[in-house]
Amino acid sequence: MYRGHQKTATGHIMGHEFIGIVDQVGSDVNRFAVGDEVVSIFSPVCLRCWYCKQGLTNRCVEGVAFGTQKLDGGQAEFVRVPFADGTLHLVPEDLDRSLLIMMCDIFPTGYYGACRAIEGLQNQLQSPLTSFHKQKSISNAQNGDTNGNQALDALGSSVVVCLGCGPVGICAIATARSKGIQTVLAVDSVDDRLEEAAQLGAIPLNFSKHDILEEVKSRTQGRGADAVIEVVGNPAALKSAFELLRPCGILSSVGFHQDDLPFTGLDCYLKNITMNFGRVPVRTVFNDALQCLRENQHSLKNYVTHELSLDDAALGYDLFEKRVARKVILQV
Amino acid sequence: MYRGHQKTATGHIMGHEFIGIVDQVGSDVNRFAVGDEVVSIFSPVCLRCWYCKQGLTNRCVEGVAFGTQKLDGGQAEFVRVPFADGTLHLVPEDLDRSLLIMMCDIFPTGYYGACRAIEGLQNQLQSPLTSFHKQKSISNAQNGDTNGNQALDALGSSVVVCLGCGPVGICAIATARSKGIQTVLAVDSVDDRLEEAAQLGAIPLNFSKHDILEEVKSRTQGRGADAVIEVVGNPAALKSAFELLRPCGILSSVGFHQDDLPFTGLDCYLKNITMNFGRVPVRTVFNDALQCLRENQHSLKNYVTHELSLDDAALGYDLFEKRVARKVILQV
Structure with missing residues (x-):
C-alpha cells in the first residue's frame, strides 16, 4: 500500500501493529476496562468459532488484518478493536516497553x-x-x-x-x-x-x-x-x-x-x-512467545531504531524503505 | 515399464515385491542363514548410513528400487538382495501367508x-x-x-x-x-x-x-x-x-x-x-505396520485375487490392467 502496488481509498488508515489505552468498551467485552493499557494482535480473534476453540486462531472466521480495506488500522488517534476479549492483551510486565510493539505480529x-x-x-x-x-x-x-x-x-x-x-x-x-x-x-x-x-x-x-x-x-x-x-x-x-x-x-x-x-x-x-x-496463531502462542521475547529482550534492545510522531509517519516509511530504520514506532 | 512408457533392456527383471527362501548368504550377512523364509523390502536398506541410523530408511543412500534398471527385481527364480540384514525380514508368524506380499511395499x-x-x-x-x-x-x-x-x-x-x-x-x-x-x-x-x-x-x-x-x-x-x-x-x-x-x-x-x-x-x-x-521408510515401520496388518487380516483376506505361475506373468499383468485382478502373486 505504501508503495502504491495496492490501491487504497482516501482516508484509509494503515497499521496492523499497535498498542494503546482502552477508551471505550463494547457491551460484549468482559476482560478489559477503560484505562487498561493493551497490546493488539494484528487480526481480530473471536474465540467463539471452531478454529478459535481448537487453538487455530490464525484461521478465526472473523480474522481480517487491521489496516486493510476491510478494517481500519492503528496509525490513528483511535482504533476500533472487534472481539476485544480475544484480540487484546493487557500490557505485560517485565518487558522493555519499546519492544512491546513486537508482540503484535513480528515476534x-x-x-x-x-x-x-x-x-x-x-x-x-x-x-x-x-x-x-x-x-x-x-x-x-x-x-x-x-x-x-x-x-x-x-x-x-x-x-x-x-x-x-x-x-x-x-x-x-x-x-x-x-x-x-x-x-x-x-x-x-x-x-x-x-x-x-x-x-x-x-x-x-x-x-x-x-x-x-x-x-x-x-x-x-x-x-x-x-x-x-x-x-x-x-x-x-x-x-x-x-x-x-x-x-x-x-x-x-x-x-x-x-x-x-x-x-x-x-x-x-x-x-x-x-x-x-502460513500465518501464526498469535493468540495461541502469545504467552509462550512473550516469555521467549523476555528472555531475549537484552539482545533485541536495539530492535526499534526510531520513535516518531504520528505526524512524521511518511518520514518513518521513507527511512524503512531506505533500510536506515529497522523498526519505527509512531507515537500519538 | 509394462505399458512401455519407460524403456527397459532385453532381459530386464521386473518386480519390487517378493518373498522367498535364502539360497546363499554373502560374507557380511549376520541375520540370515540358508533356508530361512524371508520377505524383502522394495528397496535395499544399508542400516549404516546417516539416514538409516536416524530411522529415515526411506532415504538410505544405498536405496534403489528392485526391478528397475539399476537393480534386478524379484520376478525370477533367484534374486540378489544387497544389504540383506537391513533389507530382509524373517517371515512373521500369525499372518495369513497370502497377505505376506503386502509387507514388501503396499501395506x-x-x-x-x-x-x-x-x-x-x-x-x-x-x-x-x-x-x-x-x-x-x-x-x-x-x-x-x-x-x-x-x-x-x-x-x-x-x-x-x-x-x-x-x-x-x-x-x-x-x-x-x-x-x-x-x-x-x-x-x-x-x-x-x-x-x-x-x-x-x-x-x-x-x-x-x-x-x-x-x-x-x-x-x-x-x-x-x-x-x-x-x-x-x-x-x-x-x-x-x-x-x-x-x-x-x-x-x-x-x-x-x-x-x-x-x-x-x-x-x-x-x-x-x-x-x-514421499515414500515410506518400510524398515522403520515394519513391525508396527505388520501388527496393524495382523489386526486387519480377516478383512483383507480377499486382497490377493490371483495366484499364477511365473510363466503366466503376462496374463497377470493383463488382468490387473483390466482391473479384473486386485493383486496377483506369481509363484516359482
Whole structure:
C-alpha cells in the first residue's frame, strides 16, 4: 500500500501493529476496562468459532488484518478493536516497553516459524514412523531415558537455516537459539542484519558473497539442512529453502507467498519433504512467545531504531524503505 | 515399464515385491542363514548410513528400487538382495501367508500415509503452537487428564479422506480405522474398490457420481476435511486433496508425483497447510505396520485375487490392467 502496488481509498488508515489505552468498551467485552493499557494482535480473534476453540486462531472466521480495506488500522488517534476479549492483551510486565510493539505480529511470527521447524524435527526424532527410538525403548526398557536424552541431543545439534534476517527473521533466530539449536545459519544480503543475527549466536552468511548450499553442505557432511525457516515470502527464497534441505527435511514457511511454488511434485516426492505454510496463531502462542521475547529482550534492545510522531509517519516509511530504520514506532 | 512408457533392456527383471527362501548368504550377512523364509523390502536398506541410523530408511543412500534398471527385481527364480540384514525380514508368524506380499511395499505405504495424517492431527491437537491444550493444563492442573481425553476424543472424531481406494488406499483406510478414526471418507470411481473400503468401515464416495467437496463439507459443518491421505500420484488427485482440506488441514501424500504442484504459494499461505510427501521408510515401520496388518487380516483376506505361475506373468499383468485382478502373486 505504501508503495502504491495496492490501491487504497482516501482516508484509509494503515497499521496492523499497535498498542494503546482502552477508551471505550463494547457491551460484549468482559476482560478489559477503560484505562487498561493493551497490546493488539494484528487480526481480530473471536474465540467463539471452531478454529478459535481448537487453538487455530490464525484461521478465526472473523480474522481480517487491521489496516486493510476491510478494517481500519492503528496509525490513528483511535482504533476500533472487534472481539476485544480475544484480540487484546493487557500490557505485560517485565518487558522493555519499546519492544512491546513486537508482540503484535513480528515476534510471534518469527517464534512460530522457528518453533514449527523445531517441532517438526522433534517429531521426526521421536516418531515411530521416522525413528527407531520407540522400538529401542520398548525392547530395552532400561535404556528409555538414554534414548530420550539422545533424541534431545540430536535436536540441539540439528542444523537450522533461517532465510531472511529482517525483523521477523531476527525473531526466528532468537527463538531457535533460545530453544537450544546450536547451529543456526542466518542468510541475508544486508550486512547489518547479518551482524544482528551473529549477535544472537547465529552464523551469518551473505548470499551475495557465499555459495549458501556449499556452506550448508560443508556443515552437514554433504546432506543439507535439517530444517529451514523461510520468512521472506518470495519464490527465490522458497526455492532456496527447498534446495538447502536434506531429504526428509522440514520447511517452515511464514513468508507471505503470492506466486507459484518453485518446485515440483517429483521434487517433493524425492525429498520426502514436510512443509508448513502460513500465518501464526498469535493468540495461541502469545504467552509462550512473550516469555521467549523476555528472555531475549537484552539482545533485541536495539530492535526499534526510531520513535516518531504520528505526524512524521511518511518520514518513518521513507527511512524503512531506505533500510536506515529497522523498526519505527509512531507515537500519538 | 509394462505399458512401455519407460524403456527397459532385453532381459530386464521386473518386480519390487517378493518373498522367498535364502539360497546363499554373502560374507557380511549376520541375520540370515540358508533356508530361512524371508520377505524383502522394495528397496535395499544399508542400516549404516546417516539416514538409516536416524530411522529415515526411506532415504538410505544405498536405496534403489528392485526391478528397475539399476537393480534386478524379484520376478525370477533367484534374486540378489544387497544389504540383506537391513533389507530382509524373517517371515512373521500369525499372518495369513497370502497377505505376506503386502509387507514388501503396499501395506507399509498405506500404513505410513494414514499414520502421517493422524500424527499430524495429533500434533495439532496437542502442540502449544496450535492448541490451547497445554496452557489449560498448566493453569488448571487438575483438569490435565480431562484435556488429554478431550484431545484423544477430538482425534477420533476427525474427518479423514482417503483419495484413491486401490491396493495402497485400502491399506491406508484399514490403518486409519484401526487407529480409531471414526469417519474415513473413501474416494474412488471404481465401485468394487469402494465396496472393499466400505467393508473396512469407510464411507464410500464415487467421484464420478458425487460432488466430493460438498460431501466433505456436509460432514464438517462446511469446513473441509481435517486430513487427506493421497495415494494416487497424479495432479488431479493432489489438487482435489488440497481443495478438500479445511484451513490448517494435514495433507499426507504417498503418491508418486512427477508433475508440477497444482496449487500456488498463495493457496498454501492462506490455507496454513501442513504437507508430507514421499515414500515410506518400510524398515522403520515394519513391525508396527505388520501388527496393524495382523489386526486387519480377516478383512483383507480377499486382497490377493490371483495366484499364477511365473510363466503366466503376462496374463497377470493383463488382468490387473483390466482391473479384473486386485493383486496377483506369481509363484516359482
